[in-house]
Amino acid sequence: xxxxxxxxxxxxxxxxxxxxxxxxxxxxxxxxxxxxxxxxxxxxxxxxxxxxxxxxxxxxxxxxxxxxxxxxxxxxxxxxxxxxxxxxxxxxxxxxxxxxxxxxxxxxxxxxxxxxxxxxxxxxxxxxxxxxxxxxxxxxxxxxxxxxxxxxxxxxxxxxxxxxxxxxxxxxxxxxxxxxxxxxxxxxxxxxxxxxxxxxxxxxxxxxxxxxxxxxxxxxxxxxxxxxxxxxxxxxxxxxxxxxxxxxxxxxxxxxxxxxxxxxxxxxxxxxxxxxxxxxxxxxxxxxxxxxxxxx
Numbered sequence: 001x002x003x004x005x006x007x008x009x010x011x012x013x014x015x016x017x018x019x020x021x022x023x024x025x026x027x028x029x030x031x032x033x034x035x036x037x038x039x040x041x042x043x044x045x046x047x048x049x050x051x052x053x054x055x056x057x058x059x060x061x062x063x064x065x066x067x068x069x070x071x072x073x074x075x076x077x078x079x080x081x082x083x084x085x086x087x088x089x090x091x092x093x094x095x096x097x098x099x100x101x102x103x104x105x106x107x108x109x110x111x112x113x114x115x116x117x118x119x120x121x122x123x124x125x126x127x128x129x130x131x132x133x134x135x136x137x138x139x140x141x142x143x144x145x146x147x148x149x150x151x152x153x154x155x156x157x158x159x160x161x162x163x164x165x166x167x168x169x170x171x172x173x174x175x176x177x178x179x180x181x182x183x184x185x186x187x188x189x190x191x192x193x194x195x196x197x198x199x200x201x202x203x204x205x206x207x208x209x210x211x212x213x214x215x216x217x218x219x220x221x222x223x224x225x226x227x228x229x230x231x232x233x234x235x236x237x238x239x240x241x242x243x244x245x246x247x248x249x250x251x252x253x254x255x256x257x258x259x260x261x262x263x264x265x266x267x268x269x270x271x272x273x274x275x276x277x278x279x280x281x282x283x284x285x286x287x288x289x290x291x292x293x294x295x296x
Contacts, residue, residue: 011039012295019065028068029054039293040225041256045263049075073294079259080286083243083268085215087122087179092172092212094165094180094205096130096198098235099219101186104247106137108219108273109181110144111281112245115271116179117148118279125179128168129154130161130201133185141183148278151175161185161197162204169208198239215242217270222246222257229260236265243270246284258289 018031029050036046049072056062056071087093095112099105109127116122127145131137135157145152153168161184168180185197198216205212218241220228235241244261249272258269269284 011035012293014038015293016295019069021065023063023065023068025054025057025068028065032072036256039256040229040260042226042229042260042264045079045256045260048263049079049259069294073290076259076290076294077286079263080289081262081266081268082284082286083270084283085217085243085270087116088213089123089178091178092169092180092209093122093178094169094182094209094212094214096165096182096184096201096214096216097219098184098198098216098239098241099186100231101134103186103219103221104273105186105219106131106140106144106183107276108245108247108281109141109183110148111273111278112271113144113150113181114148114278115281117150122177122179124175124177125150125181126168126172126175126177127152128165128180128182130164131183131185132157132159132161132164137183137186151177162201165201166204166208169205169212173209194235194238216240217243217245218267219245219247220257220261222249222272225257226260228257229264232261232265232267236267241265241267243268245269245271245273245281247273249274256293258284258286 014035033046033050037043052075053072097109113125127141129138129141138154142152155164165182172180218235244267261267271281272284274280
């Protein structure tokens with residue numbers, strides 16, 4: 001279950017505030033759209049939410065604020081997507097973890113490893129230091145592996161990322177491990193570069209393990225609002241994203257980012273990071289999320 005955040009309480013109190021007055025639908029719709037945009041849902045998606053709300057209210061001949069509020073909640077529930085990431089037991093699952101530098105990508109990999117192992121969802125896992133562009137990323141992932149008692153496959157800085165991940169998959173086969181969590185470079189200087197690098201990794205992994213389950217998971221700093229949505233668009237256009245993890249989901253986080261990513265890009269949210277410890281990664285629940293941004 002999510003814990004209420006100060007930022008989300010402020011946003012939800014504003015939303016609740018416009019439903020407390022005597023009903024004036026035109027004013028309510030206008031205020032609601034402004035608040036949704038302010039909450040980083042974005043202009044296009046906010047407009048679509050309000051238009052759907054107008055349609056529902058008109059078709060159902062709704063007259064009271066509470067019923068209008070319930071319709072808004074139902075619309076958001078349809079817009080937000082959630083997913084579970086569960087490694088298949090009898091195959092090698094390769095999760096390529098993507099994201100720009102500074103979003104907490106490497107730490108999130110360690111949290112994922114801890115979550116899957118602690119909850120018995122993986123037959124152990126191997127970390128692959130595929131961000132060979134930054135020596136610090138290799139050192140950081142190796143340190144996390146040491147602390148968690150996990151294997152890490154790493155080459156020297158500047159090595160071919162595909163070769164690192166190939167070796168990690170080979171180790172997974174040899175040791176009957178069904179999950180490889182692979183770090184990837186956080187630079188985005190060229191979309192084509194990103195495409196080429198990840199396509200090569202997928203080709204190499206597929207050659208090593210034809211039945212490998214490959215998923216691309218994007219890590220986004222939830223405090224960045226619309227900038228985070230732009231990152232999701234770039235990565236999704238380049239390589240296709242299977243799921244999103246929102247980090248830094250704390251008092252500074254932007255309320256609407258999960259709505260925009262789900263509705264605009266069709267990408268579900270899998271987890272949120274709520275702190276620094278290894279056990280601070282929790283499954284995303286759209287019911288809890290909507291309760292937070294609107295208030296129960």
